[in-house]
Amino acid sequence: MVPATVTPALSRQDWLAAHVGAHDADTIGCRAPAMPDHAKTRLQRWMTRLFGDNAPMPLADPRLEAVRRFACATRAGRLPDGTLIGELHQRGLDDAELAAIARFAA
Secondary structure, eight states, X not given: OOOTTSOOOOOHHHHXXXXXXXXXXXXXXXXXXXXXXXXXXXHHHHHHHHHOOOSOOOOXXXXXXXXXXXXXXXXXXXXXXXXXXXXXXXXXXXXXHXXXXXXHHO
16 A cells, blocks of 8 residues: 555656546547547448547557546546556556546546
8 A cells, every 4th residue: 555645656648648538528528539530431431521520539659548548437437447457557557646547537
């Protein structure tokens, strides 16, 4: 157990990704990131051109995208699933850092 006075070693980019996730939860919701055009069917591309696509754009770095999804889920009041937490652990974040992001996003 890490004492509450210890500041987790999160980078500026981690905090920015958490901010983006919290903002997404407040504005457009925690939907799956937008799919690139080459992965869409012809009908999906046509519908995107016709109606637009307000799905969040995925962040380029997989670690930052995972942080964004975690912050979004936390802000939306949902408990992030175990696979997302496992992915964050694999990408180098520990429980104290996840707790800091959760406090920020709440």
